[in-house]
Amino acid sequence: MSFPITLTVNGTRRSVVLEDARVTLLDLLRERLDLTGAKKGCDRGQCGACTILLDGVRVNACLALAVSHDGASITTIEGLAVGEALHPVQAAFLEHDGFQCGFCTPGQILSAVGLIQEGQTGGDPERVREGMSGNLCRCGAYAGITEAVLTAHAALTGPDVLPGRQLAEDAA
Amino acid sequence: MKAFDYIRATSVAEAVAAAARPGAAYLAAGTNLVDLMKGGISRPDTLVDVTRLPGLDRIERGTDGSTRIGALVRNAALAHDPVIAKRYPALAEALLSGASGQLRNAATTAGNVLQRTRCPYFYDTASACNKRDPGAGCAALGGVTRSHAVLGWSEHCIATHPSDFCVPLAALDASVEIAGPGGPRSVPLEAFHRLPGDTPERETVLEPGDLVVAVTLPPEAEAFAGHSRYLKVRERTSYAFAVVSAAVGLRMDGDRIGQARIALGSVALKPWRARAAEDLLAGAAPTPETFAAAAEAALADARPSGDNAYKIELARRIVVRALTLAAAGTPDRVPALPASPFAPNPSAPNPSAPSPLAGAPVHA
Ligand SMILES: Cc1cc2nc3c(=O)[nH]c(=O)nc-3n(C[C@H](O)[C@H](O)[C@H](O)COP(=O)(O)OP(=O)(O)OC[C@H]3O[C@@H](n4cnc5c(N)ncnc54)[C@H](O)[C@@H]3O)c2cc1C
Ligand code: SF4
Ligand code: FES
Ligand code: FES
Numbered sequence: 100m101s102f103p104i105t106l107t108v109n110g111t112r113r114s115v116v117l118e119d120a121r122v123t124l125l126d127l128l129r130e131r132l133d134l135t136g137a138k139k140g141c142d143r144g145q146c147g148a149c150t151i152l153l154d155g156v157r158v159n160a161c162l163a164l165a166v167s168h169d170g171a172s173i174t175t176i177e178g179l180a181v182g183e184a185l186h187p188v189q190a191a192f193l194e195h196d197g198f199q200c201g202f203c204t205p206g207q208i209l210s211a212v213g214l215i216q217e218g219q220t221g222g223d224p225e226r227v228r229e230g231m232s233g234n235l236c237r238c239g240a241y242a243g244i245t246e247a248v249l250t251a252h253a254a255l256t257g258p259d260v261l262p263g264r265q266l267a268e269d270a271a
Numbered sequence: 272m273k274a275f276d277y278i279r280a281t282s283v284a285e286a287v288a289a290a291a292r293p294g295a296a297y298l299a300a301g302t303n304l305v306d307l308m309k310g311g312i313s314r315p316d317t318l319v320d321v322t323r324l325p326g327l328d329r330i331e332r333g334t335d336g337s338t339r340i341g342a343l344v345r346n347a348a349l350a351h352d353p354v355i356a357k358r359y360p361a362l363a364e365a366l367l368s369g370a371s372g373q374l375r376n377a378a379t380t381a382g383n384v385l386q387r388t389r390c391p392y393f394y395d396t397a398s399a400c401n402k403r404d405p406g407a408g409c410a411a412l413g414g415v416t417r418s419h420a421v422l423g424w425s426e427h428c429i430a431t432h433p434s435d436f437c438v439p440l441a442a443l444d445a446s447v448e449i450a451g452p453g454g455p456r457s458v459p460l461e462a463f464h465r466l467p468g469d470t471p472e473r474e475t476v477l478e479p480g481d482l483v484v485a486v487t488l489p490p491e492a493e494a495f496a497g498h499s500r501y502l503k504v505r506e507r508t509s510y511a512f513a514v515v516s517a518a519v520g521l522r523m524d525g526d527r528i529g530q531a532r533i534a535l536g537s538v539a540l541k542p543w544r545a546r547a548a549e550d551l552l553a554g555a556a557p558t559p560e561t562f563a564a565a566a567e568a569a570l571a572d573a574r575p576s577g578d579n580a581y582k583i584e585l586a587r588r589i590v591v592r593a594l595t596l597a598a599a600g601t602p603d604r605v606p607a608l609p610a611s612p613f614a615p616n617p618s619a620p621n622p623s624a625p626s627p628l629a630g631a632p633v634h635a
Pocket of ligand 4: 204235
């Protein structure tokens with residue numbers, strides 16, 4: 100059996116024929132579409148290196164069968180920057196040294212983009228660490244990663260507005 | 272991974288007919304099944320993809336005050352749903368303590384309930400396992416058994432059920448709605464998973480083709496909203512399965528406990544409802560002595576299945592701690608570290624009081 104599927108990957112429609120239903124989204128991206136940004140760390144959902152945005156939410160590409168996601172929209176690390184302009188999360192990872200070897204970084208960045216969109220952490224570092232726990236970093240760059248996510252969060256959502264500050268600003 | 276055929280079901284009837292055939296399995300998000308297929312532990316001939324079935328991705332409020340959670344509602348969507356978080360806070364806390372943000376975005380309600388054990392011998396196809404290969408024997412017996420069952424196990428299987436979500440579901444008397452070749456039926460969650468006995472390969476009451484379509488919480492379940500917690504001991508703070516967990520709900524009646532609900536996780540091959548402990552708490556004052564007695568009762572039948580007697584005492588302490596936290600009141604929001612015994616208790620009357628862990632040695 101073969102399965103024709105169409106995905107929108109980083110804004111571009113891509114049609115592929117899967118000869119085999121076993122192909123994961125991660126293998127499809129890396130082996131068929133030449134998008135090797137998403138990494139294969141464990142291939143079992145245990146490390147987060149393969150994190151992509153699937154229809155806008157972060158998931159592990161290694162456990163998603165491509166055939167099940169016909170018609171989906173996917174964002175990988177290759178699709179985040181606009182030309183030379185980095186996405187605020189990418190810029191924050193550079194600014195805060197949120198990596199060392201860089202292997203986990205595409206997954207960390209996509210996970211952070213998803214986390215910020217989920218809107219559950221505010222500027223609380225503990226919630227950010229908990230929210231990013233699905234991304235392991237073997238180099239232990241966690242301190243920089245947390246700083247980067249907090250900075251990007253502030254850049255993308257505005258600083259956390261305290262009720263008192265809001266009142267003062269309204270009065271000014 | 273073994274090759275398989277793929278069918279995308281467009282109606283419940285079509286799904287049930289396709290999955291009733293031998294060798295067929297349902298596919299939801301695949302976060303458990305695809306992992307097991309990669310390891311050669313599950314080897315289906317056909318996957319019946321249920322993710323496009325219409326109408327199963329909704330959370331519905333019944334006029335009687337019940338809540339029906341569709342089989343395809345994602346774990347993250349469920350945990351962050353305002354109605355769920357407000358009326359069943361232990362459910363939200365349990366969900367948020369499980370897996371990772373990415374996995375919760377994908378994982379479905381039915382997939383979570385039907386996830387398989389994490390027994391390492393089950394995962395290792397070179398080991399004998401009665402669950403994978405009925406009659407082969409159980410390599411876990413006499414092996415590395417730190418994480419295995421202390422309640423309800425048999426000499427044929429000592430594995431545990433790993434779901435966090437199922438623990439508060441059991442405490443809250445949830446039921447599972449099933450569509451099958453023989454028509455629709457509903458089974459209490461507590462009776463849905465089977466204890467191993469001498470047929471550990473039969474994990475639930477589902478028959479071939481049976482499709483879980485929803486999980487329903489009865490009207491009484493929200494009576495515990497004000498005093499509900501889920502507490503989960505892990506070997507690391509996040510992104511880890513429970514060593515032991517407990518879901519607790521109290522319906523207070525003045526300064527006494529009107530009714531209590533307690534279920535334990537990762538102690539047996541199913542979420543373990545502690546009814547004797549609940550009975551003991553009904554009408555009692557919420558004191559450390561009553562909580563200790565309840566914990567004794569909850570674990571009265573426990574016995575180690577190997578090198579895991581520590582789990583029995585750990586479970587007692589988790590019951591006491593969960594009851595203590597629940598008595599203090601449900602926090603307004605799930606703590607930053609959901610279900611963690613290391614999280615500061617936001618509803619503690621005196622936030623500057625030392626935590627119960629202060630002074631405890633860091634390394635046991
Ligand atoms: C690294 C990692 C860490 C994890 N940590 C935790 C944790 O801490 N706590 C926790 O509770 N869980 C944890 N999980 C497990 C996770 O919760 C499950 O993988 C997930 O809930 C399964 O849902 P799914 O939709 O992906 O199911 P699938 O993998 O698609 O299916 C799982 C099973 O359910 C069956 N099934 C699916 N839908 C139906 C249906 N409607 N009717 C009948 N059968 C059906 C499938 O045939 C399969 O047997 C973890 C998983 C991973 C990979
Ligand atoms: S404990 Fe159960 S799952 Fe684990 S090896 Fe024994 S039979 Fe298999
Ligand atoms: S490669 Fe997907 S989680 Fe590790
Ligand atoms: S930067 Fe090396 S693994 Fe994270």
